[in-house]
Amino acid sequence: MASSEIETLSQALARLPGLGPRSARRAVLWLVKHRETALDQVLDALGAVRDKLVECEICGNVDTQNPCSVCADPRRDTKAICVVEDVADLWALDRARLFTGKYHVLGGKLSALDGVRPEDLAIDSLLGRVEAGGVDEVVLAMNATLEGQTTAHYIAERLEQFPVRITQLAHGLPVGGELDYLDEGTLAQALRARRPLG
Numbered sequence: 001m002a003s004s005e006i007e008t009l010s011q012a013l014a015r016l017p018g019l020g021p022r023s024a025r026r027a028v029l030w031l032v033k034h035r036e037t038a039l040d041q042v043l044d045a046l047g048a049v050r051d052k053l054v055e056c057e058i059c060g061n062v063d064t065q066n067p068c069s070v071c072a073d074p075r076r077d078t079k080a081i082c083v084v085e086d087v088a089d090l091w092a093l094d095r096a097r098l099f100t101g102k103y104h105v106l107g108g109k110l111s112a113l114d115g116v117r118p119e120d121l122a123i124d125s126l127l128g129r130v131e132a133g134g135v136d137e138v139v140l141a142m143n144a145t146l147e148g149q150t151t152a153h154y155i156a157e158r159l160e161q162f163p164v165r166i167t168q169l170a171h172g173l174p175v176g177g178e179l180d181y182l183d184e185g186t187l188a189q190a191l192r193a194r195r196p197l198g
């Protein structure tokens, strides 16, 4: 029988993406075993995340400042917005250093299966940014999955009312490919060869 402390932490960790109840319990037991070396480090890092990180109210990025360092950077091109599903995608694209504009994080993708509707994503705030003017191009950088592409087409429709160019990443992207897992060269190529959404 596991102690209630271990059960409570296991259950909390089991909610993390990619961790089920079994691996969560194993992680907790590992931490107990390595409490001297690893546990303090994890606690400090978690504390720093809780105390220092905030969500950018403009784009949804996660940073130590709000607006985030991308939104606050005056060297960034304000005429182009690259729309991504998740913060991890923003970071992946920004590592490739090819996109000099701003970003917008949706916070997921439309999914009938998971019950994710348009109002669950940061779509209205994207439309608001475009409506405010000064934006020439919106790059839809959704993952090359069915749900990602459904989301891209939905957003393209909503953007039709505005005088902006709508482009998407070139499909050198592998089908089913998630941006976060791609190497920088592939990402850079997909971004450079972006094309109008057809």
Ligand SMILES: [Zn+2]
Pocket (backbone or CB within 6 Å): 056, 057, 058, 059, 060, 061, 067, 068, 069, 070, 071, 072
């Ligand atoms: Zn931001």
